[in-house]
Amino acid sequence: MLSNWVEARTTAQTTVVSLTIGLAALAGLALWTSLSMQRAATHLHELNEISDRWGLVVQNVDVADHALIDYLRSGTPVMRQPVANAAGAADESLRWLRDNGGTADIRAATIVGDLYGDYSTLLREAVSAGDRGDTTGALRKADQAELTLVSLRKQLSTVVQLKRLETSEYLRAAETQNGRLRLAALIAFIIDLGLVGLCGVVLLGHRRKILRQAAKSEHEAMHDALTGLANRTLLTQRTEQAIRRSNQNGDPLGLFLIDLNRFKPINDTLGHAFGDRLLQHVANRLTGAVRDVDTVARLGGDEFAVLLPSVNTSANALIVAERVHRALEEAVDLDGLSVDIGCSIGVAMYPNDSSDAHELLKHADIAMYAAKRARLGTSVYEPGRDDHSAAQLTVISDLRHAIDHGELVLHYQPKADVRTGSVCGAEVLCRWQHPRLGLLGPDRFIPAAEETGLIEPLTQYVLDHALAQCHTWHLAGWDVPVSVNVGAQCLHDLTFPDQVATALKLHGRPPEVLTLEITESAIIADPHRASEVLLRLRELGVRLSIDDFGTGYSSIAYLRTMPVHEMKIDRSFTTNMRTDASSGAITRSLLGLAHNLELEVVAEGVEDEETWNALAALGCDIVQGYCLSRPLPADEFETWLRDRTLTELTVPTSTP
Numbered sequence: 001m002l003s004n005w006v007e008a009r010t011t012a013q014t015t016v017v018s019l020t021i022g023l024a025a026l027a028g029l030a031l032w033t034s035l036s037m038q039r040a041a042t043h044l045h046e047l048n049e050i051s052d053r054w055g056l057v058v059q060n061v062d063v064a065d066h067a068l069i070d071y072l073r074s075g076t077p078v079m080r081q082p083v084a085n086a087a088g089a090a091d092e093s094l095r096w097l098r099d100n101g102g103t104a105d106i107r108a109a110t111i112v113g114d115l116y117g118d119y120s121t122l123l124r125e126a127v128s129a130g131d132r133g134d135t136t137g138a139l140r141k142a143d144q145a146e147l148t149l150v151s152l153r154k155q156l157s158t159v160v161q162l163k164r165l166e167t168s169e170y171l172r173a174a175e176t177q178n179g180r181l182r183l184a185a186l187i188a189f190i191i192d193l194g195l196v197g198l199c200g201v202v203l204l205g206h207r208r209k210i211l212r213q214a215a216k217s218e219h220e221a222m223h224d225a226l227t228g229l230a231n232r233t234l235l236t237q238r239t240e241q242a243i244r245r246s247n248q249n250g251d252p253l254g255l256f257l258i259d260l261n262r263f264k265p266i267n268d269t270l271g272h273a274f275g276d277r278l279l280q281h282v283a284n285r286l287t288g289a290v291r292d293v294d295t296v297a298r299l300g301g302d303e304f305a306v307l308l309p310s311v312n313t314s315a316n317a318l319i320v321a322e323r324v325h326r327a328l329e330e331a332v333d334l335d336g337l338s339v340d341i342g343c344s345i346g347v348a349m350y351p352n353d354s355s356d357a358h359e360l361l362k363h364a365d366i367a368m369y370a371a372k373r374a375r376l377g378t379s380v381y382e383p384g385r386d387d388h389s390a391a392q393l394t395v396i397s398d399l400r401h402a403i404d405h406g407e408l409v410l411h412y413q414p415k416a417d418v419r420t421g422s423v424c425g426a427e428v429l430c431r432w433q434h435p436r437l438g439l440l441g442p443d444r445f446i447p448a449a450e451e452t453g454l455i456e457p458l459t460q461y462v463l464d465h466a467l468a469q470c471h472t473w474h475l476a477g478w479d480v481p482v483s484v485n486v487g488a489q490c491l492h493d494l495t496f497p498d499q500v501a502t503a504l505k506l507h508g509r510p511p512e513v514l515t516l517e518i519t520e521s522a523i524i525a526d527p528h529r530a531s532e533v534l535l536r537l538r539e540l541g542v543r544l545s546i547d548d549f550g551t552g553y554s555s556i557a558y559l560r561t562m563p564v565h566e567m568k569i570d571r572s573f574t575t576n577m578r579t580d581a582s583s584g585a586i587t588r589s590l591l592g593l594a595h596n597l598e599l600e601v602v603a604e605g606v607e608d609e610e611t612w613n614a615l616a617a618l619g620c621d622i623v624q625g626y627c628l629s630r631p632l633p634a635d636e637f638e639t640w641l642r643d644r645t646l647t648e649l650t651v652p653t654s655t656p
Contacts, residue, residue, distance in 0.1 A: 060090035227283035235297035254317035257364035263302035411631035455487035511541030571605025
């Protein structure tokens with residue numbers, strides 16, 4: 001509590017202001033004391049000068065008295081001159097006192113001057129009588145002078161006493177005042193000394209605060225704000241330190257790069273606050289799964305790294321990696337909701353795999369993407385992967401940027417009822433408007449997205465923009481259902497149905513306007529989890545379609561148990577069905593199978609009217625292909641819709 005008060009800004013400001021005032025007061029007292037002493041000295045000098053003048057008057061009177069006595073005793077003319085000289089000698093001092101003295105001095109000088117004038121006159125008359133030989137007259141004048149002298153001396157004695165008393169009283173008053181000033185200066189000094197001490201304490205407190213803030217700033221510069229883990233900068237520093245120690249003692253070190261598999265859809269569906277708490281939970285699990293000497297870092301987003309100094313062998317590193325993988329594979333329970341995250345871990349070793357910290361991190365990154373592609377969970381770096389991985393990393397990096405900055409564009413290929421020709425929907429096809437390479441088809445980036453886990457944010461991007469466009473068409477008077485392709489990882493994410501529900505609610509569209517197209521391989525990879533996700537999607541009201549059926553290695557048993565609405569026959573069969581007997585047979589068989597399972601059938605790759613008519617004869621429900629239209633951007637698709645009569649078409653129209 002006291003330290004908080006000392007370090008408070010108001011305390012510092014108050015202390016500094018108080019010290020400034022105290023020092024100013026002390027300086028003012030010192031100046032006042034100096035001026036007071038100067039005034040006292042000046043006044044004392046004036047008093048002394050006046051006293052000296054009165055003393056000179058007394059001295060002149062005494063000299064005149066002695067001269068007169070000597071003259072009367074000797075009776076010789078020789079002693080006459082001293083008396084003559086002494087008579088009136090004090091007149092100058094008395095005039096000075098009247099001109100420069102105080103009020104009392106002026107009054108006293110006037111009285112004394114009158115007596116002294118009489119005395120001087122009598123002295124002169126006594127001398128004149130003596131010079132005439134009138135001894136009797138001289139003595140009589142001398143006696144009169146003595147009587148006058150008595151009064152004069154009494155008056156002078158009184159004045160001198162009063163001057164001494166005045167000087168003494170002034171000195172006492174000056175001493176009293178100086179004593180008060182000294183006391184005030186002492187008090188001010190003590191207060192200022194206390195304030196200086198307090199300032200010292202405050203400065204030390206602020207120094208401690210600055211040091212703490214500097215330490216906090218340094219910690220924040222080296223640690224992730226959300227999880228408290230080391231950041232990329234600190235990881236790089238510690239990796240370089242570990243490499244230097246490894247060069248000295250020969251102990252290898254390992255580095256893991258960890259990427260969460262299903263974080264983005266969870267974050268998008270449940271909100272960033274939930275995602276932040278999930279990342280904190282992951283950070284706690286990571287630190288609990290490794291040693292105290294190991295460094296766990298968050299590199300950004302859902303990417304983490306673990307530095308293992310002195311791990312000795314890659315086998316030991318793999319043991320730790322498996323422990324980390326198991327820790328992150330366990331479901332996380334937050335707010336009563338259980339979510340599965342999963343992760344992919346890339347392992348690189350020094351000095352076996354890398355020559356420096358930068359290369360070690362790069363190779364761990366390559367191994368991590370290899371683990372994602374093969375769905376291994378954990379993968380150790382192998383030099384042969386470098387060329388492919390470097391190119392793949394570039395695509396992945398650009399694709400991340402494209403998703404975040406809206407470089408992906410959607411094209412729409414219409415689907416029509418095979419009997420009426422009426423447009424009954426549109427398949428959404430993603431294109432990439434690459435800043436350097438131009439417009440890229442899905443074959444250029446979808447495989448990389450599926451291998452690296454970017455297919456989930458990519459699917460979310462397409463779903464969101466497709467439903468937004470669907471809402472725009474609805475406002476324009478066209479209710480065109482849309483079909484969106486869904487990656488396998490989305491079907492293994494139990495939060496995916498919630499993401500779909502959120503997107504539908506966000507754009508105000510009913511579930512039946514959305515068809516999700518899934519592949520056979522996505523179901524077979526994890527049938528139980530896929531079945532759970534598909535069942536929840538069907539309960540939501542979304543239509544489900546199996547895409548490219550017949551091209552994979554699916555089991556009909558899965559098709560029988562899957563809660564789907566629609567089957568799409570791959571273009572490889574429909575395009576050649578009239579010229580290739582096997583393709584025609586497969587197409588007829590697939591149509592029969594789908595209808596027996598009460599599924600709608602969509603035929604892809606319908607390029608001409610003959611194929612259209614052949615499919616109509618076989619009972620196909622919906623056609624899609626260049627015979628109807630090529631995939632179009634949203635604005636061109638609107639124009640195409642406007643030009644086409646949706647209600648009265650009975651004959652398909654070929655569109656180049």
